[in-house]
Amino acid sequence: MNIILALIPVSLVLLGLAVAAFFWAVDDAQYDDLDTPALAPLVDDDAAARTDGSARR
Structure with a gap:
């Protein structure tokens, strides 16, 4: 009973x-x-790099 207290x-x-x-x-x-945040893993990082003009050559 004391533990309840x-x-x-x-x-x-x-x-x-x-x-x-x-x-x-x-x-x-x-x-x-x-x-x-739930959609972030579905985004292709390479496609994002191509659209902002900083594509790797």
């Missing part, structure tokens, strides 16, 4: 940290663009 404050502190981390991530614009 220790675990409740610890869980409340962890909950507070999780909420603070969530609001920090939202304020730091971590969730603004969710589509572009």
